[in-house]
Amino acid sequence: MKEEIPNSEILLIYEAKVCNPNGDPDAENRPRIDPKTNINLVSDVRLKRFFRDYIVEHFGEDYVYVTKISGESVRADTRVEKLLGTLDEKRVHEVLNKCIDARLFGATVPIGKGEGEKGASKSFIGPVQFTWGFSLHAVELMDSSAITSVFSGREAAERYGTMGRDWRIYYSLIGFYGVVSGRRAKGTGMTMTDLKLFDNFVWKALQVQPTTRSKIGEMPHLYLRIEYKDAETVLGDLRKFVALKPRREVIRDFTDLEINFERLIDHVKRNIDVISKVYLRTSEELSYFEDLVRNCCPERFSALPHEMTAAEVEAAIKRT
Helix, strand or coil: CCCCCCCCCEEEEEEEEEEEEEEEHHHEEECEEECCCEEEEEEEEHHHHHHHHHHHHCCCCHHCCCCCCCCCCCCCCHHHHHHCCCCCHHCHHHHHCCCCHHHHHEEEECCCCCCCCCCCCEEECCEEECCCCCEEEECECCCCEEEEEEEECCCCCEEEEEEEEEEECCEEEEEEEEEHHHHHHHCCCHHHHHHHHHHHHCCCCCCCCCCCCCCCEEEEEEEEEEEEEECCCCCCCCCCCEEEECCCCCCHHHEEEEEECHHHHHHHHHHHHHEEEEEEEEHHHHHHHHHHHHHHHCCCEECCCCCCCCHHHHHHHHCC
């Protein structure tokens, strides 16, 4: 009998300081910004990539379905063949069993190679999904400096160069909203242990993965997962209950913003009868919010990270 998974809703808030949270490749890799509101946008794909990269770095590429092998992108059928040795419809669920990102986020798994046409595939909708993230305030784009790269050719006299722009924003406090579907968990085989690993690792991923030149400067501030008593309840985007007010005319740091969580606490109180657990992790800057939540629902509150030994984590990732 499969484990029953209840629905959850997630609020994730992290900062991006003097960096590029999510560049648009069709616009010189500029940060994605709504031109009418100056709100910074970040795709859910970017967020999931942090998590995937963390798993690959710590456990190896065999436990992530959507990844690069040796730094190069690969075709989906090639990826399946590397994982399973063959494209076989009867073995398609082995991809879910091996890869935690497929169990969490879903996957489209090829089951046959096409000859001039697209090959057959089977799709699984992941139980953990996020909307696009956006800054909780208007952001300001930094003046972009030019980047010049020079490469040597085969002959000593040959020199080649490329030019680009180093696009960044001064500061962005970004909010993501996510949903965990208990019903869809059955389709991918996601367990509560998988979800607990995500609770723990998405925070760590946001701490240690943004270390490239354009990403360094991103740090998590809040991860809240409200778990309901059933697989029917979804109450809506939690970001609408967070109010921000600038303390200064120019926003360059977390301390330049005043965050009010009163409506979010009221939201939890109003819906306490349908809530099973409230999982929370905060930065030092938002530690006071933990006290608010703990006082609001002491019997349902649980501080993150989940207590798991290294051996338990490895066994869960590798499903041994």
